[in-house]
């Protein structure tokens with residue numbers, strides 16, 4: 001019989017050491033950004049029911065929480081504020097004594113080396129739950145830009161290392177860059193939520209952040225999950241406006257987009273492993289239906305393979321512990 005011609009792919013899979021030699025993608029603790037929900041009040045560590053393992057933390061307990069992250073080698077956090085007071089224009093988002101501004105000062109004072117990323121949006125701070133100012137039922141783009149720039153500057157003044165605008169108004173990177181530069185923060189980078197889909201995967205976050213829109217939805221500003229070219233146009237605009245990092249959100253259902261954004265921007269790309277992606281795994285793991293550690297490491301590795309340099313993930317503490325063990 002004539003000898004068959006084919007490749008022996010299995011040669012490179014025959015032992016753990018061999019597989020390790022040819023592994024293309026690696027996950028490191030330094031890739032992880034941990035989201036924290038900070039609340040007003042004292043001595044609060046309250047569980048978010050829809051996100052097992054995630055808590056609301058008051059400022060007096062923040063230093064202890066950060067110390068746990070530093071011990072694990074996590075270098076960066078992203079702060080989400082849950083304010084006590086909301087109004088039509090989200091004024092607590094840009095108040096000097098706003099919850100995120102105060103939290104930033106607490107963290108930077110205790111741990112100056114911790115990279116603090118401030119999420120810059122209005123939805124947690126407005127009584128209607130939309131990400132901007134409302135005029136006749138519509139989120140007014142240009143008026144919202146003024147408030148966003150103001151929010152970013154107040155966050156930079158408080159010591160935030162990176163500004164992360166997430167409200168998907170057109171021109172938000174340009175407006176924030178101008179605001180930061182004029183206030184003297186030319187060296188503060190912008191991590192733009194460049195590609196953010198109107199996704200059902202944000203459900204648990206909206207419980208955690210109390211930011212569910214009180215009427216309508218976010219489809220006039222967040223993107224249609226069916227669109228790919230639109231994502232590239234969004235990335236193109238943010239690139240032209242001067243974004244330093246590009247977030248793709250959600251992550252898992254949008255790995256194709258992540259790859260394209262990475263290839264196009266050639267800049268640091270951040271996967272946002274969102275709340276719904278987290279809670280689905282947690283729920284299945286609690287039922288014993290999946291192996292939590294294996295599945296989490298697989299999904300985060302797939303995000304890096306798709307081009308992400310960094311990953312915002314609620315799993316960060318567990319992942320840091322698992323990577324340490326191995």
Ligand code: PBG
Pocket residue numbers: 119121123131166167201202203204205206211273274275276
């Ligand atoms: C605020 C914001 C949202 C998330 C991050 N920033 C919610 C939204 O757009 O409704 C979602 C994060 C997650 O689901 O983990 N604009």
